[in-house]
Amino acid sequence: MAEVLVYVDHVDGAVRKPTLELLTLARRIGEPVAVALGNGAADTAATLAEHGAVKVLTHEASEYADYLVVPKVDALQAAVEAVSPAAVLVPSSAEGKEVAARLALRIGSGIITDAVDLEAGDQGPVATQSVFAASFTTKTRVAKGTPVITVKPNSAAVEAAPAAGAVEALSVSFSAQATGTKVTGRTPRESTGRPELTEAAIVVSGGRGVNGAENFAIIEALADSLGAAVGASRAAVDAGWYPHTNQVGQTGKAVSPQLYIANGISGAIQHRAGMQTSKTIVAVNKDAEAPIFDLVDYGVVGDLFDVVPQLTEEVKTRKG
Amino acid sequence: MSLRIVVTVKYVPDATGDRHFADDLTVDRDDVDGLLSELDEYAVEQALQISENSDDDVEITVLTVGPEDAKDALRKALSMGADKAIHVEDDDLHGTDAIGTSLVLAKAIEKAGYDLVISGMASTDGTMGVVPALLAERLGVPQVTLLSEVSVEDGTVKGRRDGDSASEQLEASLPAVVSVTDQSGEARYPSFKGIMAAKKKPVESWDLSDLELEAEEVGLEGAWTSVDAAAQRPARTAGTIVKDEGEGGKQLAEFLAGQKFI
Ligand SMILES: Cc1cc2nc3c(=O)[nH]c(=O)nc-3n(C[C@H](O)[C@H](O)[C@H](O)COP(=O)(O)OP(=O)(O)OC[C@H]3O[C@@H](n4cnc5c(N)ncnc54)[C@H](O)[C@@H]3O)c2cc1C
Ligand SMILES: Cc1cc2nc3c(=O)[nH]c(=O)nc-3n(C[C@H](O)[C@H](O)[C@H](O)COP(=O)(O)OP(=O)(O)OC[C@H]3O[C@@H](n4cnc5c(N)ncnc54)[C@H](O)[C@@H]3O)c2cc1C
Numbered sequence: 267m268a269e270v271l272v273y274v275d276h277v278d279g280a281v282r283k284p285t286l287e288l289l290t291l292a293r294r295i296g297e298p299v300a301v302a303l304g305n306g307a308a309d310t311a312a313t314l315a316e317h318g319a320v321k322v323l324t325h326e327a328s329e330y331a332d333y334l335v336v337p338k339v340d341a342l343q344a345a346v347e348a349v350s351p352a353a354v355l356v357p358s359s360a361e362g363k364e365v366a367a368r369l370a371l372r373i374g375s376g377i378i379t380d381a382v383d384l385e386a387g388d389q390g391p392v393a394t395q396s397v398f399a400a401s402f403t404t405k406t407r408v409a410k411g412t413p414v415i416t417v418k419p420n421s422a423a424v425e426a427a428p429a430a431g432a433v434e435a436l437s438v439s440f441s442a443q444a445t446g447t448k449v450t451g452r453t454p455r456e457s458t459g460r461p462e463l464t465e466a467a468i469v470v471s472g473g474r475g476v477n478g479a480e481n482f483a484i485i486e487a488l489a490d491s492l493g494a495a496v497g498a499s500r501a502a503v504d505a506g507w508y509p510h511t512n513q514v515g516q517t518g519k520a521v522s523p524q525l526y527i528a529n530g531i532s533g534a535i536q537h538r539a540g541m542q543t544s545k546t547i548v549a550v551n552k553d554a555e556a557p558i559f560d561l562v563d564y565g566v567v568g569d570l571f572d573v574v575p576q577l578t579e580e581v582k583t584r585k586g
Numbered sequence: 587m588s589l590r591i592v593v594t595v596k597y598v599p600d601a602t603g604d605r606h607f608a609d610d611l612t613v614d615r616d617d618v619d620g621l622l623s624e625l626d627e628y629a630v631e632q633a634l635q636i637s638e639n640s641d642d643d644v645e646i647t648v649l650t651v652g653p654e655d656a657k658d659a660l661r662k663a664l665s666m667g668a669d670k671a672i673h674v675e676d677d678d679l680h681g682t683d684a685i686g687t688s689l690v691l692a693k694a695i696e697k698a699g700y701d702l703v704i705s706g707m708a709s710t711d712g713t714m715g716v717v718p719a720l721l722a723e724r725l726g727v728p729q730v731t732l733l734s735e736v737s738v739e740d741g742t743v744k745g746r747r748d749g750d751s752a753s754e755q756l757e758a759s760l761p762a763v764v765s766v767t768d769q770s771g772e773a774r775y776p777s778f779k780g781i782m783a784a785k786k787k788p789v790e791s792w793d794l795s796d797l798e799l800e801a802e803e804v805g806l807e808g809a810w811t812s813v814d815a816a817a818q819r820p821a822r823t824a825g826t827i828v829k830d831e832g833e834g835g836k837q838l839a840e841f842l843a844g845q846k847f848i
Contacts, residue, residue, distance in 0.1 A: 277751060334747075334756060335719065335729060359750060360715060360732055367716035368723040371685060376810025379684075379714045392814070398605045398711075403817050410810040446728030447762075450744075451755035468847065492847065500768075510734075510748060510769055517625070517707065517768045525847050535601050539713075546845060547825075548838065554829075561822055564841045568830025576835025584839065584848050 268352035269321075270296040271345055273365070274314065275357045279306025281313045283465045284357040284419040289317040291384045291422050295391045296352045298429075299323065301345045301436065303338055304330035308433055315431020317424065323348070323436040334447035335361065339368040341438045346373055348436065351412060353391050355384075358416040366416045375411025382421045382522075382543070391415065399516070399535050400542035419464040420522040455511060463495045463512060468525045469544070471497035471514055472507075473537075475530015475551065475570055479507040484574050485529060491581040497521065497541075499531045515540035529570045533558030550574060588643040589738070589760075591633045592700045594691055594721075595626040595648050595663050597656035598711040605711070610806065611813040612681045613711060615653060622659035625706035627773035630663045632766045633704050634774070636738050645669050647698055651679060651690050657789065664784035665776035672698060676793040681806025684712070688720035690804060693797040695725065702743065703763040707732055718765035728758035734769035 270292040275282045285300075292298035300319040302310040307324035314322050323345050329337040342365065346354065356366040358380050370377035381393035391413050395404045408414070463469065470492065472485040482496075489496045498508035500515060514521055516539040526544035531537060533549070533556055541547070542561060549558045554567045566573050599605045603618040630648065637644035648663040650656045651674040660671040674694050682690065695703055703725070708715035715732075722729030730736075733745035733756070743762050747754045748769070776784070794801060802808050828837050842848050 334731075334754075339723075361749065363715050364719035364729070364731065367684070367714075367719045370810075371688070371720055371723050376683065376685060377716065378811055379716060396819075397713075397816075399601065401605070401819055402607065403819055404607075404611075404813050405815040407812045407814060408810065409812040443723075443726065443728070447730050447756055447758045449754050450757050453753045455751055455753070511750070516710070516713065525842070525845075539601075546847075547822075548841070550834075550838070554827075559825075559827060561825075562827070563822075563825040564838065565825060565827040566830050566834040566838050567827060568834040572832075573830050573834040573838065576833075577838050578835075580836050580839035581842070581848055584843060 268296040269299045269349050271342070271349060271351040271354040272298050272300045272319070273342060273354070273356040273362065274300050274302040274310055275359065275362065276302060276306065276310050279309025281310050282357070283424065286317045286424040287419070287422045288355045288357060288417055289314065289319060290425045291417060292355055293318050293427060294384065295386045299349055299351065301342060303341050311431050311433045315429055316426055318427040318429050319431045320429045322431055322433050324433055325436040325438050327438070329440055329444060332449055333445050334449060335364050335368070336444045336446060337440055338365045339372065340441050340444055341436060342369045343372055344438045345436055346412065353413040353415060356414070356416045358418045363416050366414050370411070370414040373412060375414050376408035377414045378406050378408060379416045381415050381417045384415065384417065396543055399539035418520060418522065460489065461493070461495045463497060463514070463519050464521055466495035467523055468492050468494035469497045469514070469521050469523045470494045470527045470529070471499065471531060472502055472529050473499035473531030474501040474505070476502060476507065482508055484571070488527070488574050488578045488581070491578045491585070499537050528558050529574055531558055532556045533561060588645065589640060589702065590700050591636065591644060591646045591702045591704060592695050592698055593629050593633045593646060593648045593663065593668065594703065594705045594717070595630065595650050595659050596623040596709045597621070597650055597652040597659040598623045598709055601710050606818070607816040610681065611816050612806065620655050620658065622662040623706060623710045625708060625710060625768060627666070628766050628768050628770050629704045629706045630666050630668060631773040632736050632770055634667045635771070636736070640738065647672060649691065649694055649698065650674070651687060651694070660789055661784055662776065664787045665780040666774060667780060670787055671789040672792060673789055674792050674797070678794055678801035678805045681809060682804045683809040683811045684714055684716050684720065685810050686804040686808055688717055688724055690797065690799065691717065692721055692724035693799060694792060695721070697797060701760045702738065705763065705765040707765050707767045718763050722763040725761070725763065728762045730756050730758050730762050731765040733764060733766050736764060736766060736770060
């Protein structure tokens with residue numbers, strides 16, 4: 267069976283969930299071969315094997331942390347040359363898309379970004395994309411070269427499928443461009459202990475209606491009662507009430523959870539672009555005419571300062 | 587010293603309009619108003635700020651690849667304060683994919699001459715966020731992308747990139763390709779003076795032959811990707827909407843419990 271390269275997103279050996287989703291999708295079109303780079307690369311092998319990787323190609327070098335993007339492109343290119351895969355799958359993070367694009371150009375292949383589903387087709391893998399703020403669904407194919415496809419988080423359920431996961435060292439020689447952009451400093455983001463926004467099953471978001479940084483405690487309390495991640499609209503982020511990393515929307519994160527709860531958010535097209543594919547959508551807004559209500563499965567017209575704390579108490583009581 | 591900045595700007599269908607696909611599965615640009623992609627306004631803004639903070643002679647050229655109406659995007663950028671514009675226009679460009687777009691842009695950038703390329707973080711129609719990286723690959727220069735803060739001094743570009751797990755400080759020598767996010771700073775509104783001045787600024791028009799490109803390398807035929815189907819997402823069925831009369835939170839909890847979220 268044809269091999270399919272899967273680029274591994276990991277932090278010091280801890281594999282992120284979107285990569286495990288990619289392994290599930292990869293099995294629909296071939297045998298997954300994972301590529302793990304940088305510090306802790308070899309530590310990813312056990313998890314990847316459990317989820318279907320027949321092989322794990324690893325390479326550790328300080329270049330991956332010290333320079334932007336290009337060293338990873340060099341390594342993926344080496345992997346493509348070593349394996350001759352039927353496709354290359356990369357998680358749709360901002361960096362993942364940049365790595366994938368440069369790889370595609372180098373190997374003379376087309377690129378598809380932000381696929382939300384993937385299946386085998388007569389002329390190679392067929393990707394589903396959700397475009398124009400999720401108002402259209404397209405079926406897209408790479409027509410030239412080895413398909414390079416980036417896939418959004420939450421596009422498939424993670425399935426265990428034990429495989430060999432044999433670790434092999436990948437041999438990489440870095441290109442002249444590899445050291446072009448230096449990373450001169452790095453401030454790691456502090457963990458909040460809440461689930462990752464893009465990976466969470468439930469997202470609770472606050473907008474301009476939350477009316478102040480201190481009031482986000484109400485949103486966080488609801489999120490914690492449900493084990494949810496916290497999101498924010500750009501209006502709330504621009505006002506300095508919540509960090510930009512939590513922004514949901516076109517220029518923030520695209521989320522696709524089982525449940526999305528929008529509080530004090532009007533539902534502008536750029537916000538909808540990032541949450542419209544959520545399975546169940548709920549909103550609390552005091553304006554019955556707010557466009558967000560066009561999207562909801564359940565909406566409460568009311569003041570969030572009354573509704574949200576009452577909901578939080580009720581959730582806690584029911585959960586016991 | 588002089589610094590030549592090329593800002594890439596895309597002309598896109600208005601996101602608040604009724605965007606849809608034409609019969610050949612390319613974007614229908616006839617039935618919906620177009621405008622300068624809002625995220626490219628941030629790129630123009632940063633070019634202007636680099637110019638204002640520099641002792642060097644800075645020349646800002648805005649570049650677009652698009653149909654005739656795309657001149658509107660160039661006019662907007664010129665009225666914000668860019669110095670001149672280049673419009674790459676050719677019927678054979680219809681349906682070009684990201685790889686093809688980056689080819690045309692790279693050729694035009696090389697022909698124009700540059701020390702720094704500034705792009706938006708993503709277009710508001712394709713929203714791929716890949717063109718800046720593709721330009722860096724094609725031009726063989728460093729990519730310093732997705733910056734929320736950018737500065738240029740003594741032939742070096744520095745910036746801050748806010749990623750998922752960390753915020754990074756980046757640095758590269760010119761020439762380089764930069765892309766900026768909407769966190770980089772509000773874009774200015776064109777002044778009346780700026781709008782009047784823009785009318786006199788030069789707009790060059792280039793076609794494929796000016797860039798020594800063949801029709802087969804671009805357009806729908808030359809695309810390395812193929813859109814086989816496009817369907818409008820079915821409208822969501824109308825949900826239940828209740829008015830809070832003191833029990834709104836409890837009613838919502840009841841709904842969530844019914845859906846097995848609690
Ligand atoms: C290029 C571009 C990119 C953008 N990217 C994004 C993006 O990624 N994400 C994003 O979110 N936006 C984005 N925006 C901004 C977007 O257009 C909207 O401005 C933004 O989403 C509005 O945020 P909001 O809904 O919180 O605020 P508003 O639109 O001001 O809505 C606030 C809502 O809160 C309600 N409210 C007020 N008080 C209460 C209360 N006490 N109880 C209940 N309800 C209350 C109001 O009725 C109102 O509906 C972008 C814009 C542009 C131009
Ligand atoms: C809904 C949709 C989905 C698409 N999916 C794919 C796909 O999966 N694969 C594919 O190869 N193509 C795809 N395309 C085509 C692709 O969008 C165009 O070829 C496009 O010009 C490049 O990608 P982008 O618009 O997403 O740009 P991005 O990579 O998001 O743009 C980043 C920046 O590059 C600059 N830029 C981009 N285009 C131009 C331009 N024409 N003129 C000047 N500057 C520009 C701007 O500064 C912009 O801010 C898609 C188009 C649409 C409308």
